[in-house]
Amino acid sequence: MSIVEMINLRTRFEEITADYKFKEPMGSDINSLKWFLEFGHQSNSLRNDFREALEIAEAIITEYESNDRKYENNSGLR
16 A cells, blocks of 8 residues: 555545544554554444544554555564
């Protein structure tokens, strides 16, 4: 996934979830996305576009973890 695609997905996620209920302010950083996957359904599962937001969060996390493993394997730093 290109950086432009990733940014577009993050922007779309933020648009969808702007009015969702969260324990604290949400963004689209990796920790917020992981929190959303685990707990976001509690007050938001019936909201418009919840499924799309969930799919976007999963896609971004998958891409992030894939790239993180590539870096780990190529750098020998971890």
